[in-house]
Amino acid sequence: MNGRVLIFVILVFAFILAGKIYYDTYTVEVRHYRVAHSRLAEALGGAKVVFLSDLHAKRFGPRERMIVGILQEEKPDIIMLGGDYISFRASYDPVMAFFHELPRAYAVMGNSDYYNENGSCILCHKPGSRELKADPNVLFLRNSSTLLQTVGGRVNLIGVDDPVNKKSNITEAMRGIVPSLPSVLLAHSPDVFEEASARGIDFVLSGHNHGGQVFPVRYLKGRMLVDPAFQYLDGFFQKGRTLMYVGRGVGTSYFPFRLGVRPEVAFFQFVRETGEEAQPVQAVSPIKSMRRTASFSTANLADLLGLSNGLPGSGRRQHRIGPSGTLFDFEAETDLEHLNWECHKWFERSRDHATSGQFSLKVTLPAGEYPGINFLEIEKDWSAYRRFKMDVFNPESEPLTLHIRIDDRDSGWDYGDRFDRDFTIKKGMSHISIPLDSLKANIAPRTLDIKHIERLMLFVPGNDRKRTFHIDNIRLE
Numbered sequence: 001m002n003g004r005v006l007i008f009v010i011l012v013f014a015f016i017l018a019g020k021i022y023y024d025t026y027t028v029e030v031r032h033y034r035v036a037h038s039r040l041a042e043a044l045g046g047a048k049v050v051f052l053s054d055l056h057a058k059r060f061g062p063r064e065r066m067i068v069g070i071l072q073e074e075k076p077d078i079i080m081l082g083g084d085y086i087s088f089r090a091s092y093d094p095v096m097a098f099f100h101e102l103p104r105a106y107a108v109m110g111n112s113d114y115y116n117e118n119g120s121c122i123l124c125h126k127p128g129s130r131e132l133k134a135d136p137n138v139l140f141l142r143n144s145s146t147l148l149q150t151v152g153g154r155v156n157l158i159g160v161d162d163p164v165n166k167k168s169n170i171t172e173a174m175r176g177i178v179p180s181l182p183s184v185l186l187a188h189s190p191d192v193f194e195e196a197s198a199r200g201i202d203f204v205l206s207g208h209n210h211g212g213q214v215f216p217v218r219y220l221k222g223r224m225l226v227d228p229a230f231q232y233l234d235g236f237f238q239k240g241r242t243l244m245y246v247g248r249g250v251g252t253s254y255f256p257f258r259l260g261v262r263p264e265v266a267f268f269q270f271v272r273e274t275g276e277e278a279q280p281v282q283a284v285s286p287i288k289s290m291r292r293t294a295s296f297s298t299a300n301l302a303d304l305l306g307l308s309n310g311l312p313g314s315g316r317r318q319h320r321i322g323p324s325g326t327l328f329d330f331e332a333e334t335d336l337e338h339l340n341w342e343c344h345k346w347f348e349r350s351r352d353h354a355t356s357g358q359f360s361l362k363v364t365l366p367a368g369e370y371p372g373i374n375f376l377e378i379e380k381d382w383s384a385y386r387r388f389k390m391d392v393f394n395p396e397s398e399p400l401t402l403h404i405r406i407d408d409r410d411s412g413w414d415y416g417d418r419f420d421r422d423f424t425i426k427k428g429m430s431h432i433s434i435p436l437d438s439l440k441a442n443i444a445p446r447t448l449d450i451k452h453i454e455r456l457m458l459f460v461p462g463n464d465r466k467r468t469f470h471i472d473n474i475r476l477e
Contacts, residue, residue, distance in 0.1 A: 025258045025304060026063055026294040028250065030070055032267045032287040037243065039182040039202050040270040043148075043155040049268045050074065053082025053188070053207025054249025056112065058090050058303060060097040062294035063263075067250060068101045070265055070292060078148065079103065081138065082207040082247060083110025083162065083188030085123075092122055105138045106146070106157055110188035110208065111164035112253065121341045141186060143169040145177050156183040158201070163191040164208065170195050190232035190246050197239035204244035209233050211248035215260030234264075236284050243284075257304050262291070321379045325476035327456075328375065331357040340374040347373070353393035353429065356473035360393070364468045365460055371467075372403070372459020375474075382450040385476035388434045392425050393470040400425040400460065400469060404432070406439055407455035408448040416443030422461070425469070436476075 050071065057064055071079065079102060085095040099105075113123070124140045126133055139146065141159020148155045156177040160168035168187060177183060185192065185201045189208040196204050211234035212218045218233060237244045248264035269287070294300065321327060328335050330349050339347050350362040365371040382388075394400045402423045411418040419439045423432055439448040460467055 021257045021259055022296075022301070022304060023293065024260060024262050025252065026263075026300055028063070028066060028070070028263045028265060028292050028294075029248075029289060030074075030265050030267070030292060031289045033245075033269070034285050034287050035203075035243070035268055035270050036273045036284075037202065037270055038272045040155070040184075041152075041272045043150055043153040043182050044078075044270045045152045045272070047077040047150050047152065047270070048074065049078045049080065049270075050076035050265060051080045051082060051205045051245065051247055051268070052250055052265045053247050054084040054110070054210055054251050054253075055095065055098065056084055056087045056249075056251025056253055057094040057098060058087045059299060060094040061299050062297050063250070063300070064094065064098050066292055066294045067265065068098065071102065074267060076267065077150070079105035080157075080184075080186055080205055081105055081107035082186065082205060082249075083108050084112045084207065084249070084251070084253070085110070086113050087251065088112055088253065096122065099138045102137055106159065106186065107138050107140050108159040108186050108188055109140065109142070109162050109167075111162050114162060114165055114167075141173070143167075143173045145173055145175075147178065147181075154178070154181050156181050157186065158183055159186040160192060163187055163189040168192055170199060174199065190237075190244060193232065193237065193239060193242070193244050196244070197242040200240075201242050204242060205247070206232075206244065207247045207249045209246060209249075210253070210258075211246075211261040211264070213252060213255060213258050213261050218261070234261075252303075321476065325385055326356070326473070327378060327476065328361070328474040329356045330354075330359045330361045330472060335361075338376045338378070340376060345371065345373075350470060353470040354472055355391040355429070356475075360391075360470040360472035362468065362470055364466065365463060367463050367465050369463075370459050370461055371463050372457055375456040375458075378453065378456050380451070380453050382436060382453050382476055386436055387477045388432075388436060388439075388475075389477055390432050390474040391472045392423075392430045392432060393472075394425045394427055394430070395468065395470075397427050399427075400467065401462075402432075403459050403461050404434070405455070405457040405459070406448065406453065408450070409452040409454050410446075410449065411441070411454065417441050417446075418455075419448055 052067065086092060124133065124142070125131060143161050145156055145158040148157045158173045158177065160170055160173045162168065170192065182202045185196050185204045187204060187206045190206045193204060209230060209232065232244070232246045234246050234248045237246070245266065247266055248261060250263040252258060322329065336347055345366065346364040348362050349359040351358060352360065354360040363373065392402060402425050404421050404423065406419040418441060420442055421434070436450050439450060440446070441448065
């Protein structure tokens with residue numbers, strides 16, 4: 001084979017592969033299942049239940065509109081959403097637009113909804129308020145439950161927070177359920193399957209694994225993949241009396257494409273078991289399956305090529321150093337956009353205890369192992385300065401331990417390769433000052449590259465209760 005023929009063959013193969021990738025990424029399989037399960041049939045018999053997860057929306061584009069169209073055509077009685085609505089650090093706007101198109105739905109949070117913490121409160125709360133939305137069309141179950149009333153009867157719908165980041169609490173979520181009624185558990189990840197089975201949950205719906213997203217992962221399952229949740233890539237599983245369905249999801253993560261594992265929306269109808277059906281998992285039968293392909297768009301193509309960060313509205317504006325080396329003085333509301341909002345945290349500008357201008361930041365953190373603040377998209381080049389400084393006011397008589405973490409571009413998430421230091425904040429005002437030439441990695445023998453600072457975090461380690469304090473005038477000098 002001469003060189004020209006080889007190049008031609010390679011180009012043809014690449015063209016076919018690209019077409020296959022586009023088709024598999026933007027073609028949604030709509031699957032309908034009949035599940036023979038007497039307890040669920042008592043409450044949900046006659047009802048059509050739909051489950052979808054892992055939207056990972058970058059924009060409200062052709063694929064998202066197609067999903068809405070599928071739901072409008074199918075007219076499900078109950079819509080359940082399994083988390084990961086947000087693409088990593090993208091805007092919440094397309095997700096809120098998608099939710100706006102839905103009728104009543106029930107949802108839980110996924111791990112990517114926390115990795116993109118800036119603004120996650122908008123999913124459950126009124127804008128700029130600690131109050132939950134009074135009557136949202138999408139009700140988030142945060143380690144909580146609700147009693148669903150259907151034509152056939154009642155069912156406990158239980159939702160747990162993200163199991164991947166250890167935020168799930170089934171005990172708390174099941175508090176107040178009616179034990180005599182059948183129960184459906186909504187969880188982002190199948191990590192909860194063992195505990196759900198031990199507690200006698202009837203049916204578990206989860207996602208997270210994307211069905212592997214690319215076909216080689218399906219062959220590596222049980223061999224090289226160490227994440228225990230990957231033993232449940234997709235489909236039905238049974239443990240004891242508990243049946244679980246793991247959906248393939250809709251969007252993508254890590255790789256911007258799918259190959260051999262198409263997106264999925266799953267519908268369920270529940271019927272009574274017959275005498276031959278000893279195991280619920282053996283009584284699952286596909287009713288029908290169809291495929292829908294989203295219309296071609298340059299935005300979808302950009303996503304596949306990993307270029308979506310260059311599209312308008314796809315990223316967050318970097319926070320620039322202000323006059324006199326100011327990083328954050330909280331004089332503008334826009335400073336709040338660079339904080340990792342998350343349920344049970346609260347940040348607000350306050351006129352109390354300001355040391356620069358008229359406002360400080362009043363911080364309320366919940367009890368937890370590492371509650372804190374991640375400052376997002378900060379100025380990276382600190383090389384023109386000699387010190388990092390900030391002011392902290394503790395209104396309580398009990399001292400507060402404030403931990404400061406600083407990463408450069410080589411730090412990653414490894415403790416040994418970043419800077420960490422604790423400061424004891426006594427009652428009243430404290431002034432923190434850190435020489436920049438002292439920013440050394442905790443274990444690795446190197447000094448941080450202050451031309452490429454990537455992350456600034458403040459947190460209260462081992463916090464045993466809710467804490468409130470003020471910070472201001474975070475600056476470089």
